[in-house]
Amino acid sequence: SQQGEEDPQALSIQEGENATMNCSYKTSINNLQWYRQNSGRGLVHLILIRSNEREKHSGRLRVTLDTSKKSSSLLITASRAADTASYFCATDEGTSGTYKYIFGTGTRLKVLA
Amino acid sequence: GAVVSQHPSWVICKSGTSVKIECRSLDFQATTMFWYRQFPKQSLMLMATSNEGSKATYEQGVEKDKFLINHASLTLSTLTVTSAHPEDSSFYICSAKQGRFYNEQFFGPGTRLTVL
Numbered sequence: 001s002q003q004g005e006e007d008p009q010a011l012s013i014q015e016g017e018n019a020t021m022n023c024s025y026k027t028s029i030n031n032l033q034w035y036r037q038n039s040g041r042g043l044v045h046l047i048l049i050r051s052n053e054r055e056k057h058s059g060r061l062r063v064t065l066d067t068s069k070k071s072s073s074l075l076i077t078a079s080r081a082a083d084t085a086s087y088f089c090a091t092d093e094g095t096s097g098t099y100k101y102i103f104g105t106g107t108r109l110k111v112l113a
Numbered sequence: 114g115a116v117v118s119q120h121p122s123w124v125i126c127k128s129g130t131s132v133k134i135e136c137r138s139l140d141f142q143a144t145t146m147f148w149y150r151q152f153p154k155q156s157l158m159l160m161a162t163s164n165e166g167s168k169a170t171y172e173q174g175v176e177k178d179k180f181l182i183n184h185a186s187l188t189l190s191t192l193t194v195t196s197a198h199p200e201d202s203s204f205y206i207c208s209a210k211q212g213r214f215y216n217e218q219f220f221g222p223g224t225r226l227t228v229l
């Protein structure tokens with residue numbers, strides 16, 4: 001399986017600023033999800049966006065999806081130090097009925113207080 | 114709802130021994146479970162897809178004889194790392210699929226394996 005690409009690989013911002021992460025993928029999808037992972041910990045599900053949706057909001061999170069460009073972005077507004085973590089996108093391979101997830105390479109976000 | 118647990122949360126073993134990791138869906142039935150491996154500062158790589166009552170499907174490059182997967186019930190899947198070596202040291206994460214929610218997967222907290 002091929003991983004999706006995320007950029008930037010690392011991002012360092014000041015508290016209160018917005019953080020934008022981008023994800024590109026290779027195959028057609030049913031949905032795309034964003035996860036957060038604190039260092040050495042498990043995944044926290046943030047948001048799911050379906051292939052027929054273009055934008056979704058959840059609190060300070062805004063996700064967009066452009067299936068024509070096979071890309072998605074995650075915007076975190078008014079960032080906090082507690083947002084420091086790695087962020088991954090995951091796409092489901094809708095073919096063959098297995099719906100396995102392919103994770104992006106991840107963006108390591110550091111929010112400075 | 115939709116909680117997945119893993120046991121143990123961390124394990125240290127000697128080279129050559131086998132280690133079993135359990136993945137349980139606590140409040141739902143999971144017909145499909147997935148096993149991932151994550152090396153430090155890297156992303157999650159899918160190792161295998163496990164369907165209840167059938168053989169697991171392994172991703173290319175994953176040795177099925179080394180990573181034994183058993184999905185004996187709708188709430189439990191196990192991953193056994195056989196004859197572990199230091200290069201098998203990694204963070205192993207399972208997920209369980211609850212199909213009615215648009216195939217969303219629910220992830221366990223992970224198991225840190227260190228092979229000495």
